[in-house]
Amino acid sequence: DAKTTQPNSMESNEEEPVHLPCNHSTISGTDYIHWYRQLPSQGPEYVIHGLTSNVNNRMASLAIAEDRKSSTLILHRATLRDAAVYYCILNQYTDKLIFGTGTRLQVFP
Amino acid sequence: DAGITQSPRYKITETGRQVTLMCHQTWSHSYMFWYRQDLGHGLRLIYYSAAADITDKGEVPDGYVVSRSKTENFPLTLESATRSQTSVYFCASSELGIVTHSSYNEQFFGPGTRLTVL
Numbered sequence: 001d002a003k004t005t006q007p008n009s010m011e012s013n014e015e016e017p018v019h020l021p022c023n024h025s026t027i028s029g030t031d032y033i034h035w036y037r038q039l040p041s042q043g044p045e046y047v048i049h050g051l052t053s054n055v056n057n058r059m060a061s062l063a064i065a066e067d068r069k070s071s072t073l074i075l076h077r078a079t080l081r082d083a084a085v086y087y088c089i090l091n092q093y094t095d096k097l098i099f100g101t102g103t104r105l106q107v108f109p
Numbered sequence: 110d111a112g113i114t115q116s117p118r119y120k121i122t123e124t125g126r127q128v129t130l131m132c133h134q135t136w137s138h139s140y141m142f143w144y145r146q147d148l149g150h151g152l153r154l155i156y157y158s159a160a161a162d163i164t165d166k167g168e169v170p171d172g173y174v175v176s177r178s179k180t181e182n183f184p185l186t187l188e189s190a191t192r193s194q195t196s197v198y199f200c201a202s203s204e205l206g207i208v209t210h211s212s213y214n215e216q217f218f219g220p221g222t223r224l225t226v227l
Contacts, residue, residue: 045217101149
């Protein structure tokens with residue numbers, strides 16, 4: 001599976017938008033982009049996924065660059081509950097997710 | 110309870126002992142996974158199973174054994190525990206493989222088991 005690069009940590013203030021970047025310069029045409037997050041002392045949870053087009057759901061938005069070499073997870077209004085480690089993961093048509101170390105997001109009141 | 114559960118939530122054992130971590134899901138999901146999480150390594154896949162009686166290795170399978178005789182259960186056994194297996198273990202399930210021709214199937218994670226090997 002292709003690798004992703006994420007910043008180790010980011011900070012945000014409550015109620016501000018947060019843009020979490022992910023670089024995946026070796027992405028292939030059939031790689032899906034997945035985002036999961038892990039709240040403190042919990043298992044990871046699904047956030048969003050996409051292939052080529054930007055995606056929105058109730059939790060977040062996913063903006064995918066035109067060349068697909070990078071993507072950005074957007075939290076429109078960060079809350080304290082959004083403090084977590086966010087994982088950007090690529091996979092093709094396999095059954096496995098290979099997690100990296102992710103981005104630790106701190107949210108300040 | 111509905112969902113995915115793990116037991117025990119905390120376990121302390123000694124080097125050389127056999128330990129079994131249990132995972133149970135109530136959704137009848139086909140796929141189940143075991144991950145371990147260590148500081149600085151994120152989550153690493155140990156084993157996974159596509160259906161009852163079908164298992165496959167992940168990134169770090171050495172020292173672990175799995176079985177899947179029933180769809181809803183996926184126990185992970187450390188046959189002879191070592192200190193390097195001290196970790197937090199997460200079980201997950203998904204209805205099908207992650208991406209099929211017609212659907213996306215997210216993984217649902219359990220609450221984790223914190224294992225300490227002395």
